[in-house]
Amino acid sequence: MTCSVVNLKSSGSELAIYGGAEINVNPPAVNRIYASRSNSMFLFFKVDNTDWFDCKWTTIAVPQTTEYQLCRDGTSATPNGTIPRSADDTSTDARMCMFAIAVPSDHRIQLKCSNVTLSSPDNYLQFQTVTETVIADPPAMNRVYTSTSEIIYLFSQFSNQDSFKCQWTTVMISPLATEIKLCREKITKSASGNIQPLMANGTNVQPNSCSFIIEVPPNQLTEISCPVINFTSPGSYLHLSEISDLNMALTPLANRVYTSGVDLIYLNSQIDVSKDWFNCTWAAVPAPSTTDFKLCRHGGTTLSSGSLKPF
Numbered sequence: 001m002t003c004s005v006v007n008l009k010s011s012g013s014e015l016a017i018y019g020g021a022e023i024n025v026n027p028p029a030v031n032r033i034y035a036s037r038s039n040s041m042f043l044f045f046k047v048d049n050t051d052w053f054d055c056k057w058t059t060i061a062v063p064q065t066t067e068y069q070l071c072r073d074g075t076s077a078t079p080n081g082t083i084p085r086s087a088d089d090t091s092t093d094a095r096m097c098m099f100a101i102a103v104p105s106d107h108r109i110q111l112k113c114s115n116v117t118l119s120s121p122d123n124y125l126q127f128q129t130v131t132e133t134v135i136a137d138p139p140a141m142n143r144v145y146t147s148t149s150e151i152i153y154l155f156s157q158f159s160n161q162d163s164f165k166c167q168w169t170t171v172m173i174s175p176l177a178t179e180i181k182l183c184r185e186k187i188t189k190s191a192s193g194n195i196q197p198l199m200a201n202g203t204n205v206q207p208n209s210c211s212f213i214i215e216v217p218p219n220q221l222t223e224i225s226c227p228v229i230n231f232t233s234p235g236s237y238l239h240l241s242e243i244s245d246l247n248m249a250l251t252p253l254a255n256r257v258y259t260s261g262v263d264l265i266y267l268n269s270q271i272d273v274s275k276d277w278f279n280c281t282w283a284a285v286p287a288p289s290t291t292d293f294k295l296c297r298h299g300g301t302t303l304s305s306g307s308l309k310p311f
Contacts, residue, residue, distance in 0.1 A: 001041060003028045003055040010048045018042040021074035022097045028055070029091065035060075037074030037100070070156060071097040079103060084165035085158055092160060094123065099154040101147075103170050108184070109147040111154075111168040113139050119161035128153040138164070146171075148186045182269055183210035191216065191284040197273050212267040214260075216284040222260040228279035229254045233272040238280075241266035244295075252280075259285075 006015060006027050016026035019041040020034045028034060034041075043055065063073060066081035071089065076099070083099050101109050116125060116138045125138040129152050130145045139145060145152075154166065173185060178193035195212065214222050224240065229251060231237070237250035242265055243258045252258060265282070291306035 001028075001034045001036075001043075001055055001057040002031055003053055004031060005052060005054040006030055007052045008047065009050045012046065013048070013051050014044065014046040015053050016044045018044065021099065022071050022095060024096045027053075029093070032091065033072075035072055035074065037098075068099065070099055070154075070158075071095055073099065075100045075102065077102050079107070079170040080168060082165060082167040083154065085156070085163055089160055094120070094157055094159045096155075096157045098156075100151060101154075101168055102151045105150045106172055106174070107150060107170045108173050109150075109152045109168050109170055110144050110184075111147070111152060111166055112142055112144045113164050113166040114141055116141050116164040117162055118164075119159060123157050123159060123162055125156045125158070125164055126154070128155065146184050180212065182212055182267070185212065187213040187215060189215050191220075192282060194279065194281050195267070196279050197269070197271060197277065209268070209270040211269075214265045214267070214282055216260075216263050218263050219287050220263060220284045221287055222263075222265045222282050223257050223285050224260075224265060224280055224282040225255055225257045226252050226278055226280040227255050228277060230278065231271065231276045233275040236271045236276045238267065238269045238271070238278055241268070 001017065001020075003015075006029075008015060008027060014026060015028065017028055017034050018025075019036050019038065021037055022034055025034060041057070045053070047053070066078050068076055068081055068083045069086040070083055072086055073083070076083075081101075089095070101111070103109055111127065111130075113125065118125065118138055127139060127145055129148050152168075156164075158164075171184075177185065177188055178190050180188055180193055180195040181198040182195055183198045193214075214224070216222050224243075226238070229238070231251060238252060239250050240252055240258055242260055242262055244261050245258055267280075269278075271278070293306055293308045295308055295310050
């Protein structure tokens with residue numbers, strides 16, 4: 001869609017385009033091409049007889065490509081591709097655009113960006129639905145960010161002095177995986193397994209802060225222990241939530257067995273993979289059918305009577 005004339009004179013007049021790869025289009029720039037993210041686009045206007053606009057549209061085939069351009073393309077379902085800021089964009093005003101990548105539900109997206117240059121503190125390049133709990137803005141160059149689901153969103157505000165190029169690949173995941181890499185996987189329902197940091201590989205730098213969930217059936221609990229805990233960089237930690245030991249520090253003691261109080265355990269970690277390392281294992285165990293409970297091993301009960309002793 002393009003608008004060759006946009007002449008809004010009256011107070012409160014509006015002309016907005018919704019559903020496009022470019023967002024916050026109100027009013028549209030004269031003769032700029034706006035492309036829809038899907039098979040629909042909406043034009044909202046509020047005018048009186050002193051205003052005038054002339055907009056035209058045409059339909060195009062969905063591009064069969066892996067080379068996309070931000071603001072021109074809004075979505076992709078390909079397993080790999082690139083999305084740079086368009087080199088053909090000569091506009092001088094800042095633009096806000098989004099791009100969504102969607103893959104099959106048993107896959108995850110790994111996205112990284114190079115040559116990230118933003119000329120203004122008001123401009124940004126952000127990802128949503130990635131495993132990191134704290135995201136740098138802009139993303140660190142050549143750091144690999146992994147999606148938490150089968151879709152990832154890229155949002156940017158930029159001007160023609162800015163540049164970046166992002167590329168992605170996909171990996172298949174299993175909900176019952178037993179060899180887990182923190183910051184690559186987000187959740188598992190496996191009855192047992194092992195979790196370590198995502199190893200650095202060339203420019204694949206370990207993200208700062210990531211989380212992970214271990215989920216077992218409602219009638220079971222999880223026992224987890226970490227035979228290897230080696231943190232040397234300042235501020236690094238590995239924290240377990242929803243466990244019976246409420247006095248656990250930010251880092252678990254090596255080889256101590258921690259038991260969940262419910263059917264979930266949450267892991268939160270911040271490490272420098274070039275200096276720190278950990279290795280933890282877990283296994284699902286039946287919820288105790290006993291009246292003799294151990295503090296720090298059992299997290300609670302609904303029984304009307306019983307005994308509680310130190311573990």
